[in-house]
Amino acid sequence: MASVEKILSRRTFLRNTGGLVIGFGLADVSVLPRMIAQAVTPSGKVVTGNPVPDALTSWLHIEPSGIIRIFTGKTEIGMGVETALMQIVGEELDVALDQVVFVMGDTSKTPDQGGVGGSSSLAMGADPLRNAAAAARSLLLDMASQRLGVPVDQLEVSGGVVHVKGAPSQHVSYGELTKDVPLQGSLVVTGAGSAMSIKGRGKPKAVSSYKLVGQPVPRIDLPLKIAGKWEYVVDVRVPGMLHGRVIRPASVGANLLSIDDAPARSIRGYVKTVVINNFVGVVAENEWAAIKAMRAIKVNWSEPQQLFPEQAKIYDYMRQATPKASMEFLKVGNFEAGMQSATKKVEATYEFPFQSHGTMGPGCAVADVQPDGVTTVWCGTQKPHAMQIGIADLLKVARDKVRVIWTEDSGSYGRAGFEDAAGDAILLSRAVGKPVRVQWMRADMTRWGSKGPAVMVDMTAGLDQQGKVTAFRFTSRAFSGVETNFLPVMAGNFLGSQLAGIPNTNVRDEYAAWGHETAAYPFPNVIANGHVVAALYPNASPLRTTHLRDPEGPAATYATESFIDEMAAAAGMDPIAFRLSNLEDARTKAVIRAAAEKFGWDPRTSPKKKVANPEVVKGRGIAIGDRGGTRVATIVEVEVARKTGAVRVSRIVCAHDCGLIVNPSSLKGTIEANLIQSTSRSLMEEVMFDRNNVTSVDWLSYPVLRAANLPDKVEVVLLNHPEFPSTGAGEPSSRPMVAAICNAIFDATGARVRQGPFTPVRVKAAMASS
Amino acid sequence: MANIDLKVNGKSHTVDVDSDCPVLYVLRDNLELNNPRFGCGLAQCGACTVILDGDAVRSCVLPVSSVAGKEVTTLDGLGGGEKLHPVQQAFIDEQVFQCGYCLNGWVMSAKALLDKNPHPTDVDMEKAFRGLICRCGSHVGIYRAVRRAAGMKESV
Ligand code: FES
Ligand code: FES
Numbered sequence: 001m002a003s004v005e006k007i008l009s010r011r012t013f014l015r016n017t018g019g020l021v022i023g024f025g026l027a028d029v030s031v032l033p034r035m036i037a038q039a040v041t042p043s044g045k046v047v048t049g050n051p052v053p054d055a056l057t058s059w060l061h062i063e064p065s066g067i068i069r070i071f072t073g074k075t076e077i078g079m080g081v082e083t084a085l086m087q088i089v090g091e092e093l094d095v096a097l098d099q100v101v102f103v104m105g106d107t108s109k110t111p112d113q114g115g116v117g118g119s120s121s122l123a124m125g126a127d128p129l130r131n132a133a134a135a136a137r138s139l140l141l142d143m144a145s146q147r148l149g150v151p152v153d154q155l156e157v158s159g160g161v162v163h164v165k166g167a168p169s170q171h172v173s174y175g176e177l178t179k180d181v182p183l184q185g186s187l188v189v190t191g192a193g194s195a196m197s198i199k200g201r202g203k204p205k206a207v208s209s210y211k212l213v214g215q216p217v218p219r220i221d222l223p224l225k226i227a228g229k230w231e232y233v234v235d236v237r238v239p240g241m242l243h244g245r246v247i248r249p250a251s252v253g254a255n256l257l258s259i260d261d262a263p264a265r266s267i268r269g270y271v272k273t274v275v276i277n278n279f280v281g282v283v284a285e286n287e288w289a290a291i292k293a294m295r296a297i298k299v300n301w302s303e304p305q306q307l308f309p310e311q312a313k314i315y316d317y318m319r320q321a322t323p324k325a326s327m328e329f330l331k332v333g334n335f336e337a338g339m340q341s342a343t344k345k346v347e348a349t350y351e352f353p354f355q356s357h358g359t360m361g362p363g364c365a366v367a368d369v370q371p372d373g374v375t376t377v378w379c380g381t382q383k384p385h386a387m388q389i390g391i392a393d394l395l396k397v398a399r400d401k402v403r404v405i406w407t408e409d410s411g412s413y414g415r416a417g418f419e420d421a422a423g424d425a426i427l428l429s430r431a432v433g434k435p436v437r438v439q440w441m442r443a444d445m446t447r448w449g450s451k452g453p454a455v456m457v458d459m460t461a462g463l464d465q466q467g468k469v470t471a472f473r474f475t476s477r478a479f480s481g482v483e484t485n486f487l488p489v490m491a492g493n494f495l496g497s498q499l500a501g502i503p504n505t506n507v508r509d510e511y512a513a514w515g516h517e518t519a520a521y522p523f524p525n526v527i528a529n530g531h532v533v534a535a536l537y538p539n540a541s542p543l544r545t546t547h548l549r550d551p552e553g554p555a556a557t558y559a560t561e562s563f564i565d566e567m568a569a570a571a572g573m574d575p576i577a578f579r580l581s582n583l584e585d586a587r588t589k590a591v592i593r594a595a596a597e598k599f600g601w602d603p604r605t606s607p608k609k610k611v612a613n614p615e616v617v618k619g620r621g622i623a624i625g626d627r628g629g630t631r632v633a634t635i636v637e638v639e640v641a642r643k644t645g646a647v648r649v650s651r652i653v654c655a656h657d658c659g660l661i662v663n664p665s666s667l668k669g670t671i672e673a674n675l676i677q678s679t680s681r682s683l684m685e686e687v688m689f690d691r692n693n694v695t696s697v698d699w700l701s702y703p704v705l706r707a708a709n710l711p712d713k714v715e716v717v718l719l720n721h722p723e724f725p726s727t728g729a730g731e732p733s734s735r736p737m738v739a740a741i742c743n744a745i746f747d748a749t750g751a752r753v754r755q756g757p758f759t760p761v762r763v764k765a766a767m768a769s770s
Numbered sequence: 771m772a773n774i775d776l777k778v779n780g781k782s783h784t785v786d787v788d789s790d791c792p793v794l795y796v797l798r799d800n801l802e803l804n805n806p807r808f809g810c811g812l813a814q815c816g817a818c819t820v821i822l823d824g825d826a827v828r829s830c831v832l833p834v835s836s837v838a839g840k841e842v843t844t845l846d847g848l849g850g851g852e853k854l855h856p857v858q859q860a861f862i863d864e865q866v867f868q869c870g871y872c873l874n875g876w877v878m879s880a881k882a883l884l885d886k887n888p889h890p891t892d893v894d895m896e897k898a899f900r901g902l903i904c905r906c907g908s909h910v911g912i913y914r915a916v917r918r919a920a921g922m923k924e925s926v
Binding site: 077078079080218219221222223225226227228229230231232234235237243268286287288291292358359360361362364408409410411439441442665666669670672673674675676677678679680698699700704705706707708710712714 | 787788791792795798799802804805807808809810811812814815817844845846847848854858861862865866867868869870871872873874877895896899900902903904905906907908909910911913925
């Protein structure tokens with residue numbers, strides 16, 4: 001059995017090589033490569049600014065020991081992207097993975113790569129790292145050629161040592177080459193943020209020669225995490241740090257009328273109550289004192305400024321509201337004429353609710369705002385560089401006075417709210433002049449975190465005698481996916497700022513779009529358009545909407561892929577045969593066939609013929625998705641209890657094509673987990689609210705899937721396509737799940753559940769009316 | 771306010787804290803032990819799990835006064851500090867978890883379960899894990915790891 005020491009040994013020796021002050025309380029932190037750069041430096045000596053992307057030294061540094069430190073603006077959000085990026089860099093440099101150490105998401109040390117999101121870290125974010133590594137390799141080979149007196153084409157590299165082909169005793173290591181002459185080079189930069197691309201001298205390797213990319217390398221972080229040696233942002237301890245808690249309004253838009261903090265003042269460890277308009281927080285010397293003070297403070301809030309619509313009527317509200325913005329996604333041929341030539345007409349509306357990120361850790365950040373404005377923030381944000389700009393705007397200081405040190409939090413799955421916790425920490429630290437750690441309580445995330453938007457889609461289609469689609473209309477209505485901008489580049493982006501009176505001007509319209517949030521079937525005679533429904537309340541609303549894993553994708557695809565199933569049933573065709581006959585894309589057809597084969601799909605129409613009247617009926621359903629070029633086909637098997645309407649997903653098969661696979665084992669882990677998470681979203685997740693406020697506040701009022709609801713079997717089929725570039729894998733497999741389950745329920749029961757999630761009440765009602 | 775004697779991972783400590791302070795904050799803030807983490811503070815998720823006299827319990831709702839004199843174990847103390855516990859090794863071998871924020875609850879509960887029931891059925895696991903959440907959905911791998919730790923190939 002491996003000892004903890006052994007797991008940690010290669011990291012431990014790195015402790016003294018970073019040359020930086022280790023500022024955390026625990027010595028253990030030093031074993032974490034990312035944390036080495038995340039040192040607390042004394043005030044005024046904070047190295048801020050941002051490394052420039054056109055210098056090789058901004059991306060890569062070789063230490064005399066041969067350790068290669070890579071600096072990337074990307075961050076790890078739990079899906080193993082660090083390991084995959086290490087493989088890509090190691091491949092180009094011909095070094096072993098244990099010679100590579102990553103520094104991620106520290107605005108003072110890493111170039112701005114737009115953070116992570118949109119399943120783009122490997123699809124786009126790997127480009128600068130791959131090219132920087134290729135440029136470094138080329139420079140190193142030149143240096144080695146001079147040193148060894150042998151032309152470059154007679155050199156080869158392994159394990160970071162350059163040697164002469166056929167004469168391995170003539171060698172020199174990368175570390176030796178750069179001991180006296182640091183590696184320097186300039187790079188040509190095009191694009192910015194997550195679309196940034198760089199080129200240097202030296203071409204990246206041909207995919208066909210890959211040795212490390214494509215291997216099921218174990219994830220670099222997991223042994224440390226499981227050994228209990230990891231530090232998340234909640235574990236950051238800064239000297240002199242105080243603890244903060246926030247107190248939110250009693251209802252949407254309520255104003256603070258008066259506050260009585262006298263009962264808190266007698267709590268040992270109490271430091272200060274901070275009130276800025278409707279922002280209320282309390283600071284204490286330790287967590288328990290902060291919690292007790294938070295509970296002791298009495299705030300008198302006004303009535304809500306505006307009432308939410310009744311939850312039971314939210315989709316009526318969305319339909320009737322004057323759209324804030326509208327857009328045509330696609331117009332092909334003549335829809336009306338296409339409908340006239342149809343022999344069958346299918347029409348339906350699908351509705352999907354607000355959902356919560358409900359992150360496992362409810363949100364935590366540490367901020368140290370010094371009197372001169374020099375500020376350091378530790379936060380699990382997906383967008384550290386954008387947040388640097390937003391915090392500078394909030395504090396009215398220059399960007400280079402602010403340093404954001406990304407530190408891993410629990411899986412965020414979009415703009416969960418870690419940035420808002422950081423905004424709270426900034427306001428509290430500024431008020432007390434000391435570093436403050438803010439830990440959100442559960443309701444601060446579940447009730448007050450931004451939400452995935454509610455979406456509804458109306459669809460109409462015509463079919464001819466052969467079951468071919470003659471016309472198709474798609475109309476979506478959704479709250480914007482960017483009421484809270486995922487790029488926190490303005491002061492008003494943060495919830496705390498909004499409560500403090502700074503308006504949210506960082507808003508954009510984002511639709512549930514045909515062909516973007518759904519697979520793009522090449523139907524004739526199409527009209528596809530959509531509307532954005534205005535925010536229910538403009539500032540600091542607990543129902544403000546934002547990106548949640550695959551924004552609008554699961555909801556819009558629930559609509560289209562269930563509707564496709566309705567069309568197949570109307571055409572009297574097997575759901576897979578119907579899809580194949582209406583699709584052209586070969587890779588999409590390939591994932592469908594791969595999933596069908598693994599599942600053992602027997603072609604027939606849905607619903608399944610009833611043979612008896614059992615208490616539990618079984619059914620199977622398929623749905624597909626295409627997100628950013630990644631094709632997914634998911635088949636599920638469900639069991640529906642006819643008396644109660646309770647649905648259990650018993651089996652999931654997912655076929656997945658994301659182009660070139662960098663790490664099949666970590667990819668499989670991410671897909672498996674995504675399938676479970678999206679099963680949870682399909683079956684039970686729905687943010688509840690009354691006229692005044694969100695009423696989902698914890699894991700009882702916002703239940704998610706637990707051990708009792710697990711499928712018996714989850715199977716992932718990976719289709720590797722080295723001839724295509726890697727597209728993303730963080731989100732795509734969330735997309736088809738809701739529809740696949742809906743289609744399986746239909747197959748089992750003959751009932752079509754057109755509103756999610758599929759709670760027993762909804763399923764029972766659909767069965768009663770079918 | 772009281773001086774309370776605690777025994778954590780075999781070491782004795784005396785802390786000066788409110789007697790109603792949950793064990794979680796004493797471990798984290800007074801003893802700087804990180805693995806019990808805050809997830810809900812409501813005994814709904816398991817992120818704060820410690821092993822107390824052989825049982826996996828939620829330290830976020832357990833007043834510190836109630837553990838005085840008892841043996842508390844945290845994740846990094848599972849293998850005695852030097853070695854990994856076989857249950858931890860099984861989770862590593864199976865490459866379980868996405869972010870891993872929840873893992874303290876799952877690994878500790880698995881350890882407590884296997885100590886009492888070396889060959890748990892799926893139903894036994896479901897019972898032992900009832901109070902746990904993994905927001906990322908790592909459950910499939912978790913079950914594989916528990917079976918591996920129990921030396922079981924198949925689900926039973
Ligand atoms: S933090 Fe204790 S159970 Fe959630
Ligand atoms: S792995 Fe992220 S919560 Fe379990």
